Amino acid sequence: MPRVPEVADDDSRPVIHHFDERSWRVWRPGCEELREHPTEYLASQAPLDRLYLATDGGGALGTLGYVAVPAHDADQFYAESTPIWWVPSRIYDLRDTWASFYLKAITRIEVADGYTPHLFIAATFPDPQADRGFSIDGWYLARPLEVGQGTWAYNEMHLANDPAQWVQYVDMPRTLDWTLGHCGFIGWMYRKGKNSRGVAANGTMGWDEFCFNLRQGDLAAVRAGQAPQHARVI
Numbered sequence: 001m002p003r004v005p006e007v008a009d010d011d012s013r014p015v016i017h018h019f020d021e022r023s024w025r026v027w028r029p030g031c032e033e034l035r036e037h038p039t040e041y042l043a044s045q046a047p048l049d050r051l052y053l054a055t056d057g058g059g060a061l062g063t064l065g066y067v068a069v070p071a072h073d074a075d076q077f078y079a080e081s082t083p084i085w086w087v088p089s090r091i092y093d094l095r096d097t098w099a100s101f102y103l104k105a106i107t108r109i110e111v112a113d114g115y116t117p118h119l120f121i122a123a124t125f126p127d128p129q130a131d132r133g134f135s136i137d138g139w140y141l142a143r144p145l146e147v148g149q150g151t152w153a154y155n156e157m158h159l160a161n162d163p164a165q166w167v168q169y170v171d172m173p174r175t176l177d178w179t180l181g182h183c184g185f186i187g188w189m190y191r192k193g194k195n196s197r198g199v200a201a202n203g204t205m206g207w208d209e210f211c212f213n214l215r216q217g218d219l220a221a222v223r224a225g226q227a228p229q230h231a232r233v234i
Contacts, residue, residue: 011090014218014231017042017081017210019053020065043185044079046071046201051079059208060102060152061225066208068106077111077201080187081210084124094121095161095180098214100222101207103155103188104148109203114192116144119157122185125174137174138185139166145188152208156219169194186212 044051046069054068069079083090099119122138142165146153163176169191188207190199211222211231218228227233 011092012213014214014228015081015083015092015212016227016231016233018063018065018233019059019067019208019210020063042067042079043082043085044069045076046074046078054106054206056106057206060104060154061209063208066102066206069205069207071109071199071201071203071205074199074201075197076189077115077199077205078120078187078189078196079205079207080120080185080189081212082185084184089184091123092183092186092213093181094159094183094186094213095177097159097212098156098216098219099159099186099210099212100154100156100214100219101188101210102148102152103145104150104152104206104208106204106206109147109201109205111190111202112192112198112200115190115199115201116192117147117188117190118142118144119155119159120169120185120187120189120191121159121179121183123174123179123182124184125172125182135172136170136185137168137172137179138170139168139176139179140189140191141165142167147205152206156223167194169196 043049051067051069053065055065059066071077118140120140122136124134124136127135141157145155161177161180166176189196221228
């Protein structure tokens with residue numbers, strides 16, 4: 001079962017991942033890779049959790065580091081922030097908030113025809129019919145993300161509580177309103193419709209300065225490369 005998220009007094013604050021130094025603060029059940037490659041509250045599939053902190057070329061805002069996600073004929077290709085697995089666990093109400101981050105192809109990225117990168121969210125919920133006792137509902141924004149070629153591409157996405165702007169990629173009896181309001185995972189993922197497998201990805205993605213749970217008033221600071229007031233900086 002996933003941990004029962006705690007209600008913390010900072011769950012309404014913006015969250016910012018800078019990716020500049022290593023940490024042991026992330027953990028997932030049965031995942032030994034993160035013990036050898038510690039990262040900040042993250043998970044990836046390319047293959048599972050092979051992301052690492054890199055410095056070659058510098059970060060998006062002149063900072064030291066960024067997350068590099070290498071893929072070698074990867075069946076899936078994504079990376080995410082995982083507040084449901086934080087200690088203590090958290091879930092976020094991201095309805096009508098904003099997220100921003102930078103992406104860059106550190107080495108040339110090649111994927112199968114029709115696959116494009118998208119911002120996605122997911123949430124767990126109790127499900128006694130499932131073998132593990134819970135299921136996951138997930139949605140992604142239909143508008144693809146920009147990946148920089150040689151320079152960092154800035155992506156700023158409105159997480160509108162509007163199903164017309166999203167695709168539900170798992171068939172679960174949950175609404176967008178519910179899943180956005182109970183978000184435990186958020187990141188980028190290559191998809192082709194509802195299919196996240198068969199990507200056949202090769203190359204290395206750079207990911208930097210990931211911010212979420214932003215309100216409209218936080219955007220000016222983020223666009224200027226600054227942390228919004230009262231942000232939870234990781």
